[in-house]
Amino acid sequence: MCEANAYILKEGKEELYLENVDVLVPEGSKIYLKNLFGEQKTFEGYVKEISLLRHKILLEEAK
Amino acid sequence: MCEANAYILKEGKEELYLENVDVLVPEGSKIYLKNLFGEQKTFEGYVKEISLLRHKILLEEAK
Known part of the structure; x- marks a missing residue:
C-alpha cells in the first residue's frame, strides 16, 4: 500500500501522529488528515517535509 | 512504487506539473518537489490536497 505515517517533529525527535495516512x-494554519481506516485528525501546524518513498509525512507544530 | 503525480488545479482542470514525485x-509561499529521477521543481503556490492512495498531489497557484 502507498499510505504514509505522519510524525510530529518535536525537539529533534519524531513522534508518531497518525499511521497509514491517505x-x-x-486548511489555513491546520492540516486535516485521514487514514486508510477512516480515522480523521486535524493538526495545528504545518508540513515540514513529505517523502513518499520513505512513506513519511513530517509535521511541525505551529509556534 | 509509491510516488504520486503532481497536478496544478487551473480553472477546474488538472494540469500535470511533475510525475513520480517523491x-x-x-518553503514559505513555494513548494519544492523532487521526483524519482532526481528532477526538481519549485512551484509558487500551495498544496490543495494530497491523496496517497490515488497517487495524487493537487497544487494551486498563489494568487
Whole structure:
C-alpha cells in the first residue's frame, strides 16, 4: 500500500501522529488528515517535509 | 512504487506539473518537489490536497 505515517517533529525527535495516512488537506494554519481506516485528525501546524518513498509525512507544530 | 503525480488545479482542470514525485517540501509561499529521477521543481503556490492512495498531489497557484 502507498499510505504514509505522519510524525510530529518535536525537539529533534519524531513522534508518531497518525499511521497509514491517505489524505492530507492543508486548511489555513491546520492540516486535516485521514487514514486508510477512516480515522480523521486535524493538526495545528504545518508540513515540514513529505517523502513518499520513505512513506513519511513530517509535521511541525505551529509556534 | 509509491510516488504520486503532481497536478496544478487551473480553472477546474488538472494540469500535470511533475510525475513520480517523491519529496515535497513547503518553503514559505513555494513548494519544492523532487521526483524519482532526481528532477526538481519549485512551484509558487500551495498544496490543495494530497491523496496517497490515488497517487495524487493537487497544487494551486498563489494568487
